[in-house]
Amino acid sequence: MSKGRSVFRKHPRDRGQVSVARSVQDIPIGSKVTIIIDSGIQGGQPHRRYQGRVGTIYGRMGRAYMVALKDGGKIKKIISGAEHLRLVR
Numbered sequence: 001m002s003k004g005r006s007v008f009r010k011h012p013r014d015r016g017q018v019s020v021a022r023s024v025q026d027i028p029i030g031s032k033v034t035i036i037i038d039s040g041i042q043g044g045q046p047h048r049r050y051q052g053r054v055g056t057i058y059g060r061m062g063r064a065y066m067v068a069l070k071d072g073g074k075i076k077k078i079i080s081g082a083e084h085l086r087l088v089r
Helices: none
Strands: 032-035 054-061 064-071 074-080 085-087
Touching: 032 064, 054 074
Parallel strands: none
Antiparallel strands: 032 054, 032 085, 054 064, 064 074
8 A cells, every 4th residue: 555645545524434335245247347445444455556447347256356457458357355346337
């Protein structure tokens, strides 16, 4: 989390207890998600370079999800917890 103070800072209304509903959400495979890192939960965080990126769920690994996204010309595969993923509407 080094050099990520402005990236991981929360809005004052979003501070405090972390929502349980977001950590137990069930995301279907093949759906599009946005990586929004929740700094209140340190476990399962992807690297801060992927903050705000959109990817596709291609599998699960335990409680975590495997996300594929394009970075430049390559497809990167990231393992992230459900708390740090939000469905694209």
